[in-house]
Amino acid sequence: MSWEAVARKDYRDAVRARWLWALTAIIVAILSLVSYMVWPAPGETVSSSRVINSFLLPTLITTILPLAALIVSYDAITGEQSSGSLKLLLSLPHSRTAVVAGKLAGRSAAVATPVVLGFLLPAILLAIGPVSFNVLGYVAFIALTALLGAAFVGIALGLSAATASERLALAGSVGAFFLFVPLWKAIQFPLQLYLMSQGNSLPVNPQELFRYLDLLNPTGAYKHLLGTIASAQSQDVLLALVVLYAWVFVPPALGALVFQRRDL
Amino acid sequence: MPAIELDGVTKEFGDVTAVQDLSLSVPEGTIFGFLGPNGAGKSTTIDMLLDFVRPSEGRISVLGMDAQEQSVAVRSRTGVLPEGFSVYDRLTGRQHVEFAIESKDAGDTPDALLERVGIADAADRKAGGYSKGMQQRLALAIALAGEPDLLILDEPTSGLDPGGAKELREIIQAEAERGATVFFSSHVLSQVEAVCDEVGILREGELVARGTVDELRDRAAGEARLHVSAPGLSDEALDAVRGLDGVGSVSVTDGDLLVTCDHDVKVDVLVELEDHGATVRDFRTEEASLEELFLSLTEDAMHQTDDDSQAANPADDTAASGEVSES
Numbered sequence: 001m002s003w004e005a006v007a008r009k010d011y012r013d014a015v016r017a018r019w020l021w022a023l024t025a026i027i028v029a030i031l032s033l034v035s036y037m038v039w040p041a042p043g044e045t046v047s048s049s050r051v052i053n054s055f056l057l058p059t060l061i062t063t064i065l066p067l068a069a070l071i072v073s074y075d076a077i078t079g080e081q082s083s084g085s086l087k088l089l090l091s092l093p094h095s096r097t098a099v100v101a102g103k104l105a106g107r108s109a110a111v112a113t114p115v116v117l118g119f120l121l122p123a124i125l126l127a128i129g130p131v132s133f134n135v136l137g138y139v140a141f142i143a144l145t146a147l148l149g150a151a152f153v154g155i156a157l158g159l160s161a162a163t164a165s166e167r168l169a170l171a172g173s174v175g176a177f178f179l180f181v182p183l184w185k186a187i188q189f190p191l192q193l194y195l196m197s198q199g200n201s202l203p204v205n206p207q208e209l210f211r212y213l214d215l216l217n218p219t220g221a222y223k224h225l226l227g228t229i230a231s232a233q234s235q236d237v238l239l240a241l242v243v244l245y246a247w248v249f250v251p252p253a254l255g256a257l258v259f260q261r262r263d264l
Numbered sequence: 265m266p267a268i269e270l271d272g273v274t275k276e277f278g279d280v281t282a283v284q285d286l287s288l289s290v291p292e293g294t295i296f297g298f299l300g301p302n303g304a305g306k307s308t309t310i311d312m313l314l315d316f317v318r319p320s321e322g323r324i325s326v327l328g329m330d331a332q333e334q335s336v337a338v339r340s341r342t343g344v345l346p347e348g349f350s351v352y353d354r355l356t357g358r359q360h361v362e363f364a365i366e367s368k369d370a371g372d373t374p375d376a377l378l379e380r381v382g383i384a385d386a387a388d389r390k391a392g393g394y395s396k397g398m399q400q401r402l403a404l405a406i407a408l409a410g411e412p413d414l415l416i417l418d419e420p421t422s423g424l425d426p427g428g429a430k431e432l433r434e435i436i437q438a439e440a441e442r443g444a445t446v447f448f449s450s451h452v453l454s455q456v457e458a459v460c461d462e463v464g465i466l467r468e469g470e471l472v473a474r475g476t477v478d479e480l481r482d483r484a485a486g487e488a489r490l491h492v493s494a495p496g497l498s499d500e501a502l503d504a505v506r507g508l509d510g511v512g513s514v515s516v517t518d519g520d521l522l523v524t525c526d527h528d529v530k531v532d533v534l535v536e537l538e539d540h541g542a543t544v545r546d547f548r549t550e551e552a553s554l555e556e557l558f559l560s561l562t563e564d565a566m567h568q569t570d571d572d573s574q575a576a577n578p579a580d581d582t583a584a585s586g587e588v589s590e591s
Contacts, residue, residue, distance in 0.1 A: 092367040
């Protein structure tokens with residue numbers, strides 16, 4: 001398959017970049033910090049689900065990982081276009097859709113690599129120590145984190161495919177970061193106050209509305225899913241998963257539509 | 265079936281017309297030289313063959329397939345050396361070639377391809393550290409993967425030293441002997457002349473000449489360069505000369521006139537000048553070379569050459585004008 005060849009090539013190229021090792025180190029540092037903070041008294045143990053749901057870990061992950069994924073993906077196509085390697089790539093028999101699909105797979109795998117390495121290797125040490133591992137839950141946590149990375153790869157890649165200039169793609173990715181990471185909550189709060197002041201005149205329950213608004217944000221969906229790992233409550237699991245997968249696939253699909261029509 | 269067929273192709277970028285009503289047919293199995301100065305529309309034409317850009321008007325078929333609708337199929341049987349490409353800095357030469365082989369589902373071995381273009385010893389080095397010439401060779405190896413039926417080479421000699429250019433010609437000839445069609449663009453005539461069966465000359469987006477190298481040589485032999493020293497040249501006189509049948513380019517430098525024209529209209533040119541009030545003080549003719557034919561076809565007719573020494577020998581002349589056209 002054509003996109004698989006592109007994906008393999010893109011992964012090979014991306015894993016040789018320095019950012020990947022930096023991200024691995026940051027993830028190990030975050031995990032160490034969080035483990036230290038929840039470190040139990042001697043003789044006691046702490047569950048791995050508690051570690052991954054401590055306040056700090058999801059917050060740090062949903063800040064660092066989107067940023068890293070956006071940075072490594074915003075120039076996935078515009079960068080190749082401005083350097084000229086896109087000409088080499090498209091001189092081979094790949095459709096533009098296959099290029100976008102291959103890039104999505106390649107970059108997502110490249111972002112998943114430090115996630116897997118960064119969470120798996122220290123986990124072995126923690127398992128020897130006082131952390132009792134819920135293996136299935138921890139694997140699900142790593143998979144979800146990789147999926148969160150893929151969602152932001154998808155957003156940046158969609159922008160990269162749709163815009164003709166690297167600067168626009170960068171601006172779009174920076175915008176996406178601020179929107180989904182710091183701003184979403186900030187906008188929600190005044191909106192919430194406003195809706196509360198409207199009393200019962202609204203057709204929808206504001207609490208419900210905000211719950212869904214939160215799930216629409218990939219980082220919100222991710223945090224919600226992490227919560228379900230620890231508490232075994234399964235409300236909205238499917239919805240949150242659909243949201244995450246939609247962020248992985250919809251932006252690149254729309255980007256590919258534009259990319260297909262564009263003169264290079 | 266022609267390997268490449270363009271029919272009434274026009275490409276506009278905003279209000280700039282890069283290619284204007286271009287019709288061209290390249291027979292299978294030929295080595296075709298696509299000539300023209302920089303900016304004539306050669307790369308735009310090649311970009312349209314590969315579906316990098318789409319024509320505003322007209323139809324293009326490559327290897328019997330629609331260049332837009334069936335682009336992936338076209339590219340699976342085509343090897344391309346693009347102009348202004350860059351390599352993947354972090355991947356090795358071998359990884360590049362492996363990717364091309366995998367993409368084309370070809371049976372080549374990467375080392376054999378790298379050997380053929382002369383960079384086998386650099387196979388495991390990152391391509392970002394390659395020189396321009398080595399990157400050009402690497403792109404050629406990628407183009408050769410999968411024994412393509414058509415090779416499209418856009419300014420392939422740029423970045424190559426004379427030895428490299430010679431090796432490239434040998435590879436082109438070997439590919440043609442295998443049965444491949446080679447479509448080869450260049451702004452330098454001598455590189456095309458040595459290897460091409462046929463050439464087409466593009467100027468400002470339009471095809472201004474088409475034929476075998478011998479046909480063009482005959483045409484050049486039929487042309488003369490007429491130097492006229494004639495004070496009092498008026499614009500009407502120049503326009504009248506331009507209007508004559510058989511006159512190619514007309515240019516004026518320091519009151520001296522240079523006309524390229526058919527041998528049998530030389531006298532008509534002089535008569536026309538006298539009729540429009542010019543005094544012909546002196547004149548001299550030279551045979552035009554193929555190079556000069558190329559230049560006269562590709563230079564703007566109104567372009568004033570830097571040729572101020574009328575006694576300069578034709579070789580110097582050519583070099584001087586050549587620099588102008590390449591700048």
